């Protein structure tokens with residue numbers, strides 16, 4: 001779908017892309033990098049909107065240097081920043097964009113209605129965009145990128161400014177662009193952990209250079225951390241503690257997931273040494289007469305791949321990961337690049 005070869009973009013004071021060579025196939029691909037890593041610059045070059053200083057790139061087999069118009073006919077683009085006219089409705093705006101893409105009037109209206117419904121805008125679509133929430137504006141931007149039925153869409157930071165619920169909804173929508181319509185997606189984010197549930201493939205860049213490109217499953221191979229959760233019983237009102245003590249007596253150390261956080265302590269983490277560890281846990285829980293709610297092998301989160309925190313993975317649950325994402329991706333990135341580059 002996309003291929004770049006030693007692609008560079010130099011501005012007078014900064015090198016935004018530095019000899020970037022990457023191949024991106026069909027499916028949903030995350031382009032991840034800190035603010036200023038070069039994500040938007042790459043998208044603009046791929047759309048033929050900004051010339052590269054050096055190197056070459058193709059999108060859908062078309063050279064970006066000479067075939068920008070043909071690329072933009074086949075590729076949808078959701079820009080990062082708010083660029084919507086406040087005093088027209090979503091319907092009027094998206095119909096206009098569909099007409100600009102060459103659709104005849106009736107087809108433009110039909111496609112607009114379908115696309116706005118798909119992104120979850122219903123009655124509000126007739127109201128002026130100026131009164132929309134950030135989440136609704138992001139949906140309008142997404143709709144205009146999809147309305148001409150492209151083969152591929154570039155989504156630049158589509159979750160920016162959204163609260164956690166809005167972010168999950170947007171990520172779900174992005175996944176469905178591919179599963180429901182077969183459209184391939186290149187989606188950018190400055191949050192390391194955000195895209196692992198949405199993307200088949202992740203490309204990580206920093207300072208305009210490629211850090212890593214691989215399938216999401218390669219990023220998130222399973223760890224040796226085993227998470228277990230048990231029921232309580234009359235004999236053992238704190239079942240977790242009983243299991244912990246029994247394992248300790250057999251020389252297996254555990255620690256509570258999310259120690260120190262409110263509500264933590266129900267899930268115990270331990271390092272699996274092989275099949276024997278599973279058998280031991282099963283026997284200990286059965287001997288205590290408790291029920292086993294879960295016993296699962298933890299997977300890496302993408303962020304840990306770069307922070308070198310593989311075996312700490314179990315100590316973080318999903319909400320921790322979200323908190324750390326929201327706390328400050330810049331620090332996370334500095335650390336990530338220091339360890340992982």
Ligand SMILES: Nc1ncnc2c1ncn2[C@@H]1O[C@H](COP(=O)(O)OP(=O)(O)OP(=O)(O)O)[C@@H](O)[C@H]1O
Pocket residue numbers: 011012014015016033034035036037038039040041042080157190
């Ligand atoms: N037109 C421009 N003139 C000069 N420098 C630019 C220009 N556009 C981008 N840059 C610089 O190039 C670098 C990469 O910017 P780019 O916008 O591609 O990053 P990004 O990864 O998309 O980050 P963000 O999400 O913050 O936009 C930054 O240092 C930026 O300041």
